[in-house]
Amino acid sequence: MCRPEWGRARTEARRLDDLARLRRVRDRIDREYARPLNVEALARGVHMSAGQLGRRFRQAYGGSVYAYLMARRIERAAALLWRDDLSVTEVCFAVGCSSPGTFSTCFTELVGMPPSAYRRRAATVGAGRDGHWPG
Structure with a gap:
């Protein structure tokens, strides 16, 4: 039987992984702002769908x-x-x-x-x- 704390730990690990991927997107934008960038390409770079990236980015940083x-x-x-x-x-x-x-x-x-x-x-x-x- 699984312990409840394992589920919480797994959820927290997922959240931290998402935040790391969002930081990579933000850092890429900061570095490559002058290049053609679109949400789909940025999402592919961190193995997310464009919709998922958009939702998570807005939750983390308050904007699109x-x-x-x-x-x-x-x-x-x-x-x-x-x-x-x-x-x-x-x-x-x-x-x-x-x-x-x-x-x-x-x-x-x-x-x-x-x-x-x-x-x-x-x-x-x-x-x-x-x-x-x-x-």
Whole structure:
């Protein structure tokens, strides 16, 4: 006869294994944000179905895999826009977005202003005109 604690231990081991796989997905997104990534490919990489990965990722991190990926891309885009050597469109493609329109919409939602306005604000701050970080 099985002891109840064995079932709990098995459940806990499964939970820890899932968390390790989710961390691998998150780490891969952090490393490869500029590459074409989709939930199906990320799920295959950790031997989960796309649905299972989506549900578990949301439970663990409070948002979707896609939202996490886009947040990393926009975070990197903001850093690139702070510099002045790439156009907004070049930044869009450099961070792995394939549509400047979608990039601009997502950037605006996450940062609070369009990428072009962020770039202008960065130039103002970079020139020391107002001394405040954009946002």
